[in-house]
Amino acid sequence: MEKQCIKEYMEMYSKIAYGKNLKYATKPEIWGALSTALMSQIVDKWHDTRKAYKAHKAAYYLSAEYLMGRALGNNLINLQAYDEIAELLKELGVNVNEIEEVEEDAALGNGGLGRLAACFMDSSATMHLPVQGYGLRYRNGLFKQYFKDGGQLEEADEWLGYGDPWSIRKDDYTVEVKFQDMTVKAIPYDVPIIGYGGEIINTLRLWQAEPLCEFNFNLFNNQEYDKALEEKNRTEDITRVLYPNDSNDQGKLLRLKQQYFLVSASMQDIVRDFKKHHGNVWGDFAKWHAIQLNDTHPVLAIPELIRILVDEEGEEFDKALDIARTTFAYTNHTILQEALEKWDIRLMEILFPRILQIIKAIDERLQTELGHKGYTMEKMNPCLILKDGKVHMANLAIYVGFALNGVAKLHTEILKETELHHWYTLYPYKFQNKTNGITPRRWLVLANRELAHLITNRLGNESWAMDLTKLKQLTKYIEDEGFLEELMAIKHEKKVQLAHYIEEKEGITIDPDSLFDIQVKRLHEYKRQHLNALYILDLYFRLKENPELDIPKVTFIFGAKAFPGYYRAKSIIRLILAIADLINKDEGVSKKMKVVFVSNYNVSYAQKLVPAADLSKQISTAGKEASGTGNMKLMLNGAPTFGTYDGANVEIVGESGEENNFIFGLRVEDIEKLQNNYNPRAYYEQNPDLKRVLDALVDGTLNDGGTGCFRELYDSLLNGVNWDRADQYYVLADFKAFKEEQEKVFEAYKNKKKWAQMSLMNIANSGVFSSDRTIMQYANEIWGINPVE
Numbered sequence: 061m062e063k064q065c066i067k068e069y070m071e072m073y074s075k076i077a078y079g080k081n082l083k084y085a086t087k088p089e090i091w092g093a094l095s096t097a098l099m100s101q102i103v104d105k106w107h108d109t110r111k112a113y114k115a116h117k118a119a120y121y122l123s124a125e126y127l128m129g130r131a132l133g134n135n136l137i138n139l140q141a142y143d144e145i146a147e148l149l150k151e152l153g154v155n156v157n158e159i160e161e162v163e164e165d166a167a168l169g170n171g172g173l174g175r176l177a178a179c180f181m182d183s184s185a186t187m188h189l190p191v192q193g194y195g196l197r198y199r200n201g202l203f204k205q206y207f208k209d210g211g212q213l214e215e216a217d218e219w220l221g222y223g224d225p226w227s228i229r230k231d232d233y234t235v236e237v238k239f240q241d242m243t244v245k246a247i248p249y250d251v252p253i254i255g256y257g258g259e260i261i262n263t264l265r266l267w268q269a270e271p272l273c274e275f276n277f278n279l280f281n282n283q284e285y286d287k288a289l290e291e292k293n294r295t296e297d298i299t300r301v302l303y304p305n306d307s308n309d310q311g312k313l314l315r316l317k318q319q320y321f322l323v324s325a326s327m328q329d330i331v332r333d334f335k336k337h338h339g340n341v342w343g344d345f346a347k348w349h350a351i352q353l354n355d356t357h358p359v360l361a362i363p364e365l366i367r368i369l370v371d372e373e374g375e376e377f378d379k380a381l382d383i384a385r386t387t388f389a390y391t392n393h394t395i396l397q398e399a400l401e402k403w404d405i406r407l408m409e410i411l412f413p414r415i416l417q418i419i420k421a422i423d424e425r426l427q428t429e430l431g432h433k434g435y436t437m438e439k440m441n442p443c444l445i446l447k448d449g450k451v452h453m454a455n456l457a458i459y460v461g462f463a464l465n466g467v468a469k470l471h472t473e474i475l476k477e478t479e480l481h482h483w484y485t486l487y488p489y490k491f492q493n494k495t496n497g498i499t500p501r502r503w504l505v506l507a508n509r510e511l512a513h514l515i516t517n518r519l520g521n522e523s524w525a526m527d528l529t530k531l532k533q534l535t536k537y538i539e540d541e542g543f544l545e546e547l548m549a550i551k552h553e554k555k556v557q558l559a560h561y562i563e564e565k566e567g568i569t570i571d572p573d574s575l576f577d578i579q580v581k582r583l584h585e586y587k588r589q590h591l592n593a594l595y596i597l598d599l600y601f602r603l604k605e606n607p608e609l610d611i612p613k614v615t616f617i618f619g620a621k622a623f624p625g626y627y628r629a630k631s632i633i634r635l636i637l638a639i640a641d642l643i644n645k646d647e648g649v650s651k652k653m654k655v656v657f658v659s660n661y662n663v664s665y666a667q668k669l670v671p672a673a674d675l676s677k678q679i680s681t682a683g684k685e686a687s688g689t690g691n692m693k694l695m696l697n698g699a700p701t702f703g704t705y706d707g708a709n710v711e712i713v714g715e716s717g718e719e720n721n722f723i724f725g726l727r728v729e730d731i732e733k734l735q736n737n738y739n740p741r742a743y744y745e746q747n748p749d750l751k752r753v754l755d756a757l758v759d760g761t762l763n764d765g766g767t768g769c770f771r772e773l774y775d776s777l778l779n780g781v782n783w784d785r786a787d788q789y790y791v792l793a794d795f796k797a798f799k800e801e802q803e804k805v806f807e808a809y810k811n812k813k814k815w816a817q818m819s820l821m822n823i824a825n826s827g828v829f830s831s832d833r834t835i836m837q838y839a840n841e842i843w844g845i846n847p848v849e
């Protein structure tokens with residue numbers, strides 16, 4: 061990177077874009093000028109990469125979500141120009157961190173699934189794999205969260221406020237997407253994905269919906285202004301917001317429209333490119349493309365490809381279906397029934413009747429095939445694509461896809477043995493496991509520069525950042541007191557930094573010398589933040605009884621957004637805020653423990669929390685968390701896992717050793733045995749401590765702001781609400797084991813050397829959880845693509 065060159069560019073850009081000399085530019089303006097300058101530097105390599113890929117089979121990652129976070133810091137790391145640019149900014153009188161901080165997160169995703177897609181983009185480019193991402197350019201990403209009167213409120217996320225220097229609008233690649241009632245333009249915005257080292261630059265193409273004509277001039281002339289803009293608004297609604305509320309028909313209609321918009325634009329783009337380079341030899345299509353469906357959200361790509369081949373290219377239906385059957389693969393990210401997509405046939409009929417017709421034809425082929433195999437109607441039923449007035453998206457993906465994968469070993473086994481067993485008996489060869497991973501560049505090199513430096517220093521060079529298994533070499537320092545002290549000094553420094561940030565942002569003072577016990581992830585009952593909360597309340601009561609209780613000083617930190625319409629998830633946030641209030645205000649107890657629920661947890665906040673964690677809380681009901689990826693980030697940063705035997709926790713413990721983590725609670729097989737005669741009330745009656753904390757929900761100890769929501773939560777755990785049985789997620793059954801395990805944490809934390817060794821064992825054995833490993837497995841075992849030189 062030519063420092064002088066960047067500076068000159070920034071000076072020029074400041075004049076053109078802001079009409080001022082760079083020395084008068086505000087921080088957001090400096091961010092814009094620097095980002096644009098860096099863009100100008102990578103354009104040639106970006107172009108070269110695209111050209112080099114043309115001669116090879118490529119994979120396309122279709123995803124409705126990409127939870128990217130900020131771009132600047134990450135791109136500086138991947139360009140290996142961070143220190144140089146920091147110096148340049150210093151000359152300009154600003155600190156690189158301050159400039160990074162003005163950038164809004166690109167939060168074009170909800171949680172794990174979207175962040176995984178972002179990590180995969182980074183790893184594909186770093187591994188020189190010809191992979192292109194397709195997604196949607198939501199004008200408003202995931203809502204912003206704030207707390208008022210003890211509960212969560214939401215506001216729109218305006219991430220484009222300072223412009224978007226990290227994408228390029230490509231008008232010449234515009235396509236048209238046709239719905240029954242309207243035709244709209246899909247405009248691609250290309251985001252560069254800079255591979256580590258800066259040599260390879262992949263593309264994430266995000267589509268934005270725009271009207272065919274800006275506004276109706278005749279209506280405007282007749283002074284019917286609102287009407288003139290109606291079409292424009294209706295079109296722009298398609299990519300206005302991530303996951304619009306899907307509780308009513310209008311909302312659902314929009315969501316389905318969004319999905320079709322994504323896949324129609326992407327498939328047209330892929331087909332157009334194929335024709336340009338290979339003519340219309342459709343039989344070769346699958347030799348050049350593999351298309352990965354990130355969950356069921358983009359599954360309409362299947363009938364859309366068939367539609368293009370049949371209606372626009374004149375192919376036979378059966379041949380088109382064969383092409384689809386060798387092109388698509390599907391990833392399953394959850395077994396939660398409420399998250400499995402089923403769309404009303406009626407909605408499809410309204411929006412795209414031709415697509416529905418094609419789905420019907422596919423379903424007929426499926427039934428014929430199963431009929432030949434001797435299946436009765438009853439046996440066929442779980443596999444059917446169309447039934448009960450709905451289109452079952454996963455069944456469409458599994459029938460047509462040539463592969464399907466789970467995201468951790470345990471999850472894949474559950475798919476094979478129970479959830480998708482009917483498919484497994486039919487097509488065992490389609491089932492694969494691809495345990496998730498995370499990119500070490502963002503989650504260590506960028507988020508924890510101090511630890512990265514220590515590692516580079518000890519391993520001799522930076523190559524570990526591209527081959528994370530090299531971290532294993534660190535185990536040779538397991539008895540090296542000097543190294544262990546350095547490791548703990550870095551942990552302390554990250555805790556000091558986090559404490560400052562929390563003080564400033566949340567107005568809560570926490571002690572960096574206390575144990576930082578962290579649970580960060582989306583809020584869901586299956587993730588059991590309330591189990592953690594009940595434990596904390598129990599600890600509070602015990603400290604009230606006995607202020608001399610022998611525990612190390614501890615800070616419990618939560619971060620989580622609740623889906624706006626998910627009432628009970630919001631109750632759990634309210635509960636934790638109420639407990640935090642009770643404890644933090646208690647002069648005596650708060651000397652020993654504090655509780656913080658950070659607001660607006662997002663990727664950038666995670667980058668501050670993860671390196672500062674002493675303990676990683678991963679306490680989902682066994683069998684429910686498909687994988688988890690936060691668990692991997694925390695492991696990589698040296699936090700032992702406090703968790704259940706679930707998702708990737710199983711593999712984490714397998715790598716770093718049971719003795720270096722804290723595993724507790726019911727396992728999948730225990731829950732299977734328990735489920736038909738589970739009686740949560742028995743635990744309540746037999747365990748006085750548990751009874752005390754549950755009663756605190758309803759006896760006035762905690763203030764729910766008059767909402768009655770703590771009573772509802774209490775009822776859901778003890779009595780069952782509506783048609784749901786009591787305590788569906790086995791919170792009460794795991795309470796005792798949780799408490800015993802937490803005692804072990806407190807005991808272990810007293811021995812500083814032992815704790816440092818546990819931390820080191822986690823760092824050193826986290827190599828397999830690099831998304832570089834994961835993406836290479838997709839490349840080799842599913843897509844059949846190779847790194848390009």
Ligand code: 26V
Binds near residue numbers: 623
């Ligand atoms: C979605 C919804 C939407 C409606 C309300 C209930 C609900 C519950 C769960 C979901 C999950 C959506 C899919 C997802 O994000 N799965 C996550 O994928 C990660 C990457 O594979 C994985 O690490 C997480 O365990 C899994 O939950």
